[in-house]
Amino acid sequence: MANASGMPSWIDLATTDLDAARDFYSKLFGWTAQVTPEPQARGYTLFLKDGKQVAGVGPLMMPEQPPSWTMYVATDDAEAVAARVEGANGKVLVAPMDVFDFGRMAVFMDTAGAVFSAWQAGTHPGGEVFDEPGTYTWSELITRDPGGGKEFYRHVFGWTGSDRPGGPVPYTAFKLNGVPAAGLMPMVEGMFPPDRPDHWLNYVAVADTDATAEKAKQLGGSLSVEPRDIAPGRFAIINDPQGAFLAVITMNPDFRPE
Numbered sequence: 001m002a003n004a005s006g007m008p009s010w011i012d013l014a015t016t017d018l019d020a021a022r023d024f025y026s027k028l029f030g031w032t033a034q035v036t037p038e039p040q041a042r043g044y045t046l047f048l049k050d051g052k053q054v055a056g057v058g059p060l061m062m063p064e065q066p067p068s069w070t071m072y073v074a075t076d077d078a079e080a081v082a083a084r085v086e087g088a089n090g091k092v093l094v095a096p097m098d099v100f101d102f103g104r105m106a107v108f109m110d111t112a113g114a115v116f117s118a119w120q121a122g123t124h125p126g127g128e129v130f131d132e133p134g135t136y137t138w139s140e141l142i143t144r145d146p147g148g149g150k151e152f153y154r155h156v157f158g159w160t161g162s163d164r165p166g167g168p169v170p171y172t173a174f175k176l177n178g179v180p181a182a183g184l185m186p187m188v189e190g191m192f193p194p195d196r197p198d199h200w201l202n203y204v205a206v207a208d209t210d211a212t213a214e215k216a217k218q219l220g221g222s223l224s225v226e227p228r229d230i231a232p233g234r235f236a237i238i239n240d241p242q243g244a245f246l247a248v249i250t251m252n253p254d255f256r257p258e
Contacts, residue, residue: 006157006176009074009126010119011136011202012056015067015242018043021057024219024240028212029134029204031055038100052128054135055204061094061107067244070107071139071182071200072119073157074126078104081118081156085110088155096120110152112145112198137205137249138232140183143198146172149184157181191225201237203247209234212248216240231255 003009015021022033022045031047031054044058060067075081078096085092085108093115094107102124107117119126131137143149150161150172159174159181172184187198206212210227213236217223224245225237235249 003074003126003130005074005076006159007074007179007181008071008136008139010056010072011069011127011139012058012072013067013069013244013246014058014060014065015240015244016060017242018045018057018059020241021244024221025055025057027219028216028221028238029206031134033057041100049129049132049134052135053124054127054129067240067242068115068199069202069244069246070115070117071202072105072117072126075118075120078106078118078120082106082108084156088152090152090156099124110141110198111148112143114141114143114149114198114200116200131205131251133205133207135205136202137251138183138203139200140185140203141198142185142187142192142201144187145198146170146184146186149198153182193224201245201247203235203249206248206250209236209248209250212236213238 025031026033034046034048036044042059046053047055082092082096089111091109093109096104096106098104101122103122104120109115127136129135141149153159159176161172162175164171169188173180174182213223213227216238220241222239223236224239227236232255233249233251235247237245237247239245
């Protein structure tokens with residue numbers, strides 16, 4: 001089922017080559033591509049896993065936009081989210097707008113430059129299944145301003161930051177009403193290119209991170225982070241052939257979030 005208001009509920013890809021992206025991710029995750037028939041949708045495609053909506057892909061909204069995956073946070077009122085973003089000194093990149101009868105969407109930028117979206121559901125609820133292999137499982141903010149990020153998302157979504165002790169890199173778990181919603185990690189030198197801006201990193205759960213990473217390379221992708229173990233599991237960051245990046249993770253069954 002779709003996640004509750006204030007929780008991440010969907011991810012989609014904006015790309016320069018819809019056909020290539022459909023082919024790459026369908027083969028990588030076993031997704032089925034369902035193209036929206038309305039001409040105004042410009043080929044927007046739902047990815048299905050076992051008949052359930054798990055992600056989407058469409059063309060770039062703006063010519064200068066790089067290929068990228070975007071996180072959507074569920075909301076009951078997209079206009080209210082836009083007002084809070086502006087009140088927290090963020091930017092409204094795309095004002096709340098209707099997407100057929102599917103729902104209302106808006107695109108925002110936080111104070112450090114990370115882009116995210118909000119989704120007010122109509123007939124399209126967002127993701128229909130989460131946390132299983134081949135589905136969206138987590139997002140984390142990679143930022144050079146952790147303090148600013150905590151304050152911004154507290155104001156916009158009511159998320160509280162719970163810092164996780166220990167480990168080589170400080171990590172913050174965002175929570176909504178005590179439930180883990182997303183994460184925050186400082187930009188770590190060596191893990192991300194020095195010219196990469198602040199961004200949201202989105203994760204898809206997989207049964208075998210190493211096998212998925214190898215398959216991504218066979219399909220023409222590359223790895224910006226090779227498979228490695230972290231407390232929640234084993235993860236890697238995949239760059240698709242058009243340059244969008246997405247993390248995959250095989251969860252550690254013994255991991256318990258703070």
